[in-house]
Amino acid sequence: MKLFNIGARPEDFELIFNHIPMGIAYLDRDFKILNMNPYLLKKLGVSLENVRGRHCYELHAELLGEIKKDLKTCNDCKAPEAMETGEMQTFVKEITPGFIVENIMVPVKNERGEVIGVIELFQDITESIQTDRELRESEEKYKSLVENIGIGVALISPAMEIITMNKQMNKWFPNIDVSKKPVCFQTFNDAPREDICSCCPTIKTLQDGQVHESVTDTPLGNEIRNYRIISSPIFNSDGKVTAAIEMVEDITEGKKAEIKIQEYQNNLEGLVKERTERLSITNRELNKEIANRKQAEKEREATIEFLRFTNESRGTKELSHAAIAFLQKQSACEAVGIRLKEKNDYPYYETRGFSDEFVLAETRLCARDEAGLLICDSTGNPVLECMCGNVICGRFDPSKPFFTAQGSFWSNHTTELLASSSEADRQSRTRNRCNSEGYESVALIPLRLGTECLGLLQLNDRRKERFNLETIALLERLAGYLAVALSKFQSEEKLQVLNEELEMRVEERTHELLETQKQYLHAEKLSAIGKLSASIAHEFNNPLQSVMTIIKGIDQYVPLEKTEAELVTLALEECQRMKNLIANLRDFFQPTSGILTQVDIHALLDPLLLICKKDFHTRKISIIKKYADNLPSIMGVIDQLKQVFLNLLNNAADACQGDGMMITITTEVINGENIAVRIEDNGIGISPENIAHIFEPFFTTKQDLKGTGLGLSVSYGIIKKHGGYIDVKSEPGKGSKFSVFLPVVKV
Structure with missing residues (x-):
């Protein structure tokens, strides 16, 4: 069999060779590469033409970026051993950075049993190795946590042997050598026990796979130490208990005092849970902290937005x-x-x-x-x-x-x-x-x-x-900001209103002062007219009295014809009328006495009408009197009442503009307790918007100085002091009716 024909198999084997997710390489006895499957070529980032015929260690050095003059097989390579022994060899090797494989060397023999090469199988275990590293790192962290957690931790085998102990346990039991796998109930007790402690939680955990806990009375020389032990099971992949973790806490000092023992027992469950669930608690606290920070950030953004529009x-x-x-x-x-x-x-x-x-x-x-x-x-x-x-x-x-x-x-x-x-x-x-x-x-x-x-x-x-409480707390904070802003705006708005009111009052006061100045000038004119009237009355009265004496002498001592006698009588009557006019003029402009007397209203009105007669005649105003029979007397200050009725008569005359004008004076008794004097005209009337203000001081609709704006105000005050009141009814274009009500004299 030729070595380069290795792998020339049926089609199904070739299919496996080309598609199996693991590396396959063929080496001869000189460690030269004869063939590689596509998976390995891709992993190494090379082509078959580039690697065929090259020594494997040469390619390995190139892949690692190493430049060596004397190339030879890698120290950790098992290929030589497989060549020598003819047995399959397995080892772990990092082919390229980040590509770690489990390498299996399978010797290839000829028909005589001689090794002519090897098939090298590469199983990618990079991820597994990295996982192992991470597990070891986690194990180191866990060991560090266990070593420094502040309580004793021991790992106990099903045979009750001590496998390992943390720093705290070694401090409490310095003479225990865990390498000898001593039995816990013999080693932890001084003197040693021969049987398992009756309260031992660990044996229960090893038996039923549950967490158990107990407090021990452990002899240690001349004293008894009390340890609180919590045992937790460790399971293998089959769910079988393979060991137990003992978490041990020395509670000897707590046992010395009954009250402290009780307090400790009351808090024992919480303390146990705190220690056994420390990692999960840390995780929950971290999640809570993240949630709190998110909530705090949300509240911060809400507060910023709130303050922004508050400021704007x-x-x-x-x-x-x-x-x-x-x-x-x-x-x-x-x-x-x-x-x-x-x-x-x-x-x-x-x-x-x-x-x-x-x-x-x-x-x-x-x-x-x-x-x-x-x-x-x-x-x-x-x-x-x-x-x-x-x-x-x-x-x-x-x-x-x-x-x-x-x-x-x-x-x-x-x-x-x-x-x-x-x-x-x-x-x-x-x-x-x-x-x-x-x-x-x-x-x-x-x-x-x-x-x-x-x-x-x-x-x-x-x-x-x-x-929730967090929402309410946020609302309370925002309410505080809102209250500050509202107080600022309200203060500014109140100040604005006060400024506007002040400006208005200044303007009104200025207007009042100007009006007062006009009224003062008008009053000065009236005063001058009063003084002039008194002077005229005095100066006219004397010659008038002489004329009347002469006419009376003529009537008494000179024989007259009937016609002449009538003329003399008429002259005396006219002189008397002049005398009465002068007396009324003098009385009207005299200062008020302020003395209440019994007043006949008809006797008071008639002289006023006589004074106004010439003015009314000039204005073509007719006077209609509708006096009541047997009108009762009233108590009043005569000149003040004259002032009221003369003012009402003058106002009625001023309202009569045009032809066919008339003023009607009506008197009547109301319920036997009051009299009413009504002065009614058919003049221009008073508008609804003005009628509510006619009794206010300085309010007038008359032009220039024709009206003082004080007549009705003063009249209203005079009648009110007399125990009466004034009522007004008016319709624009149809006239006005002023009714003065005064109490009658009680007999």
């Missing part, structure tokens, strides 16, 4: 709108609202998701009695109802699970809360509208700045379990 907002309205939109998106709650302080109450300022009926019914928190009046507490402050009122007023008990230490309220089950708690628990009577609307998850977060409560945030959802 330009007022309370814009900030509240942005905050509500953000909180609804962040919390995914159906409904979100914000209440802000308004006088004594805290109505909704901005809402999203609540129905209009809900907002209308719940916007006010102030409690009211049956008469609709505010209910106040002992300090005089209005009582705020419902849980919103609790949060705003700081009525909360932090020991209750639905309150936080910062005074927030939250619940994921309002139906259960109402059923399981009392109004005393909840600090006040609740309206329960949130629950009746189907909201199971409710959170109320106060907006506080120091001791002042600006309002609250409200988040509602009909789904349960929408909140």
Whole structure:
């Protein structure tokens, strides 16, 4: 048989040679490569033409990048041995960096049994080797953990032999040589025992494959040491217990005191679980830390976004709108609202998701009695109802699970809360509208700045379990930022309002001063007219009296014809009328006496009409008197009442513009207790927007200085001091009726 014909087999063998997932190479006795299958060529990154006829060690050196002058077979190669012995050889070799194989040398013999070459089989075990390395590294880490865990650890065989011990066990039992595989119950006890301890947990673990634990009384010279032992099984791939791990803790000191022993026993289970599950706990803590960091990052981003739009907002309205939109998106709650302080109450300022009926019914928190009046507490402050009122007023008990230490309220089950708690628990009577609307998850977060409560945030959802402590804590932090921003905007807005009010008051005051100056000038003119009138009355009265004396003398001493006598009588009557006019003019402009006297209203009105007669005649205004019979007297200051009625008559005359104008003066008794004097005109009337202001000082619709704006205001004050009042009815284009009501004199 020729060596180069090795492998020339039937087609099925050739198929295996070409496609088997392992390397195959044929070498002659000189270690020259005769053939390689495709798998190995690909792994080595060479071609058959490049390697055929070359020594295998030469190719190996080339693949490793080594340059050697004296090439020979590798030290670790088993090919020479296979050639010599004619027996199959197996070894592990790294062919190229990162390509580790299990190498099997199969000798090839001729018909005479002589070895003429070898078939070299390459099984790729790179991944397995790497896995072994990783396992060894993990084993080293585990050993390091076991060595430094702080408790004793020993590995016990099914024969109760000590296989290995950690540093702590060697410290406790320095005389034990584990290489001799000593029996545990003999070695751990001084003096040694001959049988297994009755409380031994390890033997139980080796028997049933379960974790067991016990506390031992181990003699150690002249003292008894107490060890707490937890044994855990080690299984092989068949599920058979092959050993047990003992975790040992010296609890001798704990056993010396009864109370400490009891305390230790109470915490023993937790301590055992902590030690036996340390790795899993570490993993859970790591996962928790990752989750916490993700949550913290999420909260950080939310806080940054919240502070961003808070800083960009330009007022309370814009900030509240942005905050509500953000909180609804962040919390995914159906409904979100914000209440802000308004006088004594805290109505909704901005809402999203609540129905209009809900907002209308719940916007006010102030409690009211049956008469609709505010209910106040002992300090005089209005009582705020419902849980919103609790949060705003700081009525909360932090020991209750639905309150936080910062005074927030939250619940994921309002139906259960109402059923399981009392109004005393909840600090006040609740309206329960949130629950009746189907909201199971409710959170109320106060907006506080120091001791002042600006309002609250409200988040509602009909789904349960929408909140947790972390969510509430985040909402409380955001509420703190929001309260600072709201306080800033409210202060700025209040300052703006005050500035606007101040500017308005300055403008009004300036206008008032100008009007006052005009009125002062007008008053000075009136004063001058008054003085002039008094002077004229005095100067006219004397010659008039002389004229009347002369005419009376003529009538008395000179015989007159009938016609002449009538003329003299008429002259005397006209002189008397002039005398009365002068007297009325003097009385009108005299300072008021302020003395109350019994007044006949008709006797007071007639002289005023006489004074106005010429003016009314010039304006073509007719006077109609409708006096009541037997009108009772009243008590009043005559000149003040004259001032009132003269002012009303002048105003009526000013309103009469055009032809056919008339002023009607009517008097009547009302219920026997009051009299009414009505002065009615058919003039231009008063517009509805002006009628509410006509009794205000300095309000006038008259042009320039024709009206002072004080007449009706002063008149109203005079009548009010007399115990009466003035009523006005007017219709634009049809006229006005002023009615003065005064109490009659009681007899």
